[in-house]
Amino acid sequence: MMKSIWKLVVGLILTLLSIPMILSGLMTINFFGKALGSADGWLSYWGGYLGAMLGLAAVTIATQFQINSQTKLHKEQLDMQMKAIDVTAELNDSKERNRIRMTYLLNKNEEILELLIDIQSLLVTYLNSITRYAEYHEKAFMTFSTYHNLSESNKTKDDKRLEELETQYSQQVKFKNQLLDENTILRIKIVEKLSILSAKGVHFKKFHLLDEKKYIESSLSEFYDEIESTREYRVLDKEFYKSAMIDLNKNVEQKGSLLLSRIDNIIVACESEAERLLEGIISGETE
Template structure:
């Protein structure tokens, strides 16, 4: 259809002009018919040439604009992909660094909790271990310390459970950490049960003072240190180095 329209545009103007020249109206025009035919031929030829240039130029402009838009869109998509990859790397690095901080806080809380229990064992041993060398003031002081420690240990348990939840949550985002998170959770349950049993019995010092190194609490503390060390050395540190390296390479 488009080709047919172009054919008509090329064919009709000469035919129309040949018919118009024969009209009575054009008999008043100065000059010869041949001259007018030449004029109108040149005039129409110029119009057709200008129209052709306009059509070709418009088409070229549209094509060029299309190419530019495609280039801009492609560059935008590439930039968006780079930003998303950088965000992914940064998010992974943040999660790993957060894991470091949680593990550090977890171990610090365990240490403080264990230190409090050591004080509890020491004070109960003085009071109920057959040592009557303390004064009434010292007895009141020891009992007040024991009461404060037993009240505080509920806060330690709450904090340890909250940190354990954070460790479990972070393990969902970082590969190869779920095993360690589960082991830490199991050890924590046993540690808390042992702690509760120790605080309930004012004579628990008998078990913990006989051989403190072999006590269940110390065993759990050693397991915590072992698990967290393996987690940091075998998983988190290599992953952190890898993500930082990948992020730097992607920026280049």
């Protein structure tokens, strides 16, 4: 476009230079000598005519130049607007992707929170079942010991008392075994939920859920071994079994409190993370 304008300007300059020479030559021809009016008049006429033409040409060139400038400016503004639209679209797309990701993490966080609450509830029931087992195990041993001592004594046997003790012992053993079965089922459920928790926690490494899973499973194994060591009456020593049950209850209280406390800490961390994610989704902030 600029090249065309320059061609027009050069052509105009050449025209301006050549027209006076052409007019000067024409004025010497007899044909123009026969025309009405003097030479000065014709020169004035042609000067006005050519001046008007030059003025029109100048206006045309100026107008064309202005149109070209405005077109270029408009194109630049349009390009800037398109770039702004692209940047805005990219930003909105980034925000949308981030919102989707944070929503996904929020849902996973809620699933982890639900699992932790379930595990915590199961652990409370599991620890209570161990405490009840220790109670009935001690009662059953005391009944068995009394029965054994009474039946082995040299005194006259009290068959009715022995029968009562036998019935009482059977009931205590039955209930104790029910508690053991319940304890086993609870332990299996806890381990299953811990496995699910570990799998879902892959997006939240800062919670160290795999380490917590191993710690809880190790504690459950310790409880199991301790319970197994007291199931059979290896010695008829009341003080021994009473002390064993006291130790079992003490371990349940200490280790159980630590387990529940660690889960509480993770639950608090999950709730805090959920609040952070929710605020990010609402505000549109990126992580």
